[in-house]
Amino acid sequence: xxxxxxxxxxxxxxxxxxxxxxxxxxxxxxxxxxxxxxxxxxxxxxxxxxxxxxxxxxxxxxxxxxxxxxxxxxxxxxxxxxxxxxxxxxxxxxxxxxxxxxxxxxxxxxxxxxxxxxxxxxxxxxxxxxxxxxxxxxxxxxxxxxxxxxxxxxxxxxxxxxxxxxxxxxxxxxxxxxxxxxxxxxxxxxxxxxxxxxxxxxxxxxxxxxxxxxxxxxxxxxxxxxxxxxxxxxxxxxxxxxxxxxxxxxxxxxxxxxxxxxxxxxxxxxxxxxxxxxxxxxxxxxxxxxxxxxxxxxxxxxxxxxxxxxxxxxxxxxxxxxxxxxxxxxx
Numbered sequence: 583x584x585x586x587x588x589x590x591x592x593x594x595x596x597x598x599x600x601x602x603x604x605x606x607x608x609x610x611x612x613x614x615x616x617x618x619x620x621x622x623x624x625x626x627x628x629x630x631x632x633x634x635x636x637x638x639x640x641x642x643x644x645x646x647x648x649x650x651x652x653x654x655x656x657x658x659x660x661x662x663x664x665x666x667x668x669x670x671x672x673x674x675x676x677x678x679x680x681x682x683x684x685x686x687x688x689x690x691x692x693x694x695x696x697x698x699x700x701x702x703x704x705x706x707x708x709x710x711x712x713x714x715x716x717x718x719x720x721x722x723x724x725x726x727x728x729x730x731x732x733x734x735x736x737x738x739x740x741x742x743x744x745x746x747x748x749x750x751x752x753x754x755x756x757x758x759x760x761x762x763x764x765x766x767x768x769x770x771x772x773x774x775x776x777x778x779x780x781x782x783x784x785x786x787x788x789x790x791x792x793x794x795x796x797x798x799x800x801x802x803x804x805x806x807x808x809x810x811x812x813x814x815x816x817x818x819x820x821x822x823x824x825x826x827x828x829x830x831x832x833x834x835x836x837x838x839x840x841x842x843x844x845x846x847x848x849x850x851x852x853x854x855x856x857x858x859x860x861x862x863x864x865x866x867x868x869x870x871x872x873x874x875x876x877x878x879x880x881x882x883x884x885x886x887x888x889x890x891x892x893x894x895x896x897x898x899x900x901x902x903x904x905x906x907x908x909x910x911x912x913x
Contacts, residue, residue, distance in 0.1 A: 595642065809834075
């Protein structure tokens with residue numbers, strides 16, 4: 583019983599606000615509700631419960647910005663539960679306060695990103711945009727949300743703004759020239775273009791709105807692939823001799839920081855494998871193949887697109903200059 587209590591107490595910051603929200607919804611749907619209580623109930627929804635949530639998370643590692651999420655959820659539940667005739671105060675809040683909150687959130691993110699850029703420029707000759715924007719969003723949101731936002735922001739940055747040639751770095755290794763990525767990405771883009779056009783014509787006969795929604799989603803997916811390919815040129819694999827680690831990258835859709843002491847050996851091979859312990863570093867997997875397999879002494883953790891975590895004892899990847907990489911790591 584005590585163990586169950588301790589386990590539940592870890593999530594009291596979710597359980598208590600959820601219970602309070604449910605209680606208010608049930609009250610509004612019951613015969614005990616009186617429209618003279620409407621404004622007080624709205625205040626409970628939008629002020630009291632978010633404030634209680636803040637008090638519950640203030641000593642935890644939960645990002646304080648999640649209070650905004652509770653506020654938005656409370657607003658939605660209040661809109662759903664309250665009779666339309668009793669929502670005057672709620673409408674006023676939704677029309678004026680919520681847009682200000684949204685602007686404030688995005689303004690704060692870009693403000694943090696700008697500060698981080700200045701710090702990086704003062705201490706480094708090269709600034710990696712994706713790492714910087716990820717650090718900025720992590721300060722504001724939880725890691726999962728931060729990864730998502732950093733990825734979406736990077737799509738537009740690498741696609742429309744970062745057109746300068748990336749400066750060459752010592753002990754850096756590219757992976758977009760000699761491999762199959764050029765052909766695979768071109769093939770994916772052509773298929774997506776044809777599929778989007780055909781699907782739009784078919785769906786247009788059924789629903790013009792759905793046809794355009796899916797078309798826009800397909801176009802955005804296409805832009806993501808183009809941005810990813812461009813980011814691959816800007817984010818090479820690095821051998822960090824100062825910190826004795828190998829930094830693996832796959833554009834903004836792959837990252838791993840591996841201590842050199844954990845590398846067992848490097849195998850130069852492009853043969854297919856059936857070992858489940860070997861995983862592709864690229865989220866495209868077998869579609870692009872590999873020419874190098876890194877063997878680790880212990881299982882390592884790596885990130886794929888949107889920060890999705892994975893683990894492997896062996897990683898298969900493509901390198902343009904695999905022999906130089908092999909010689910340097912094997913020293």
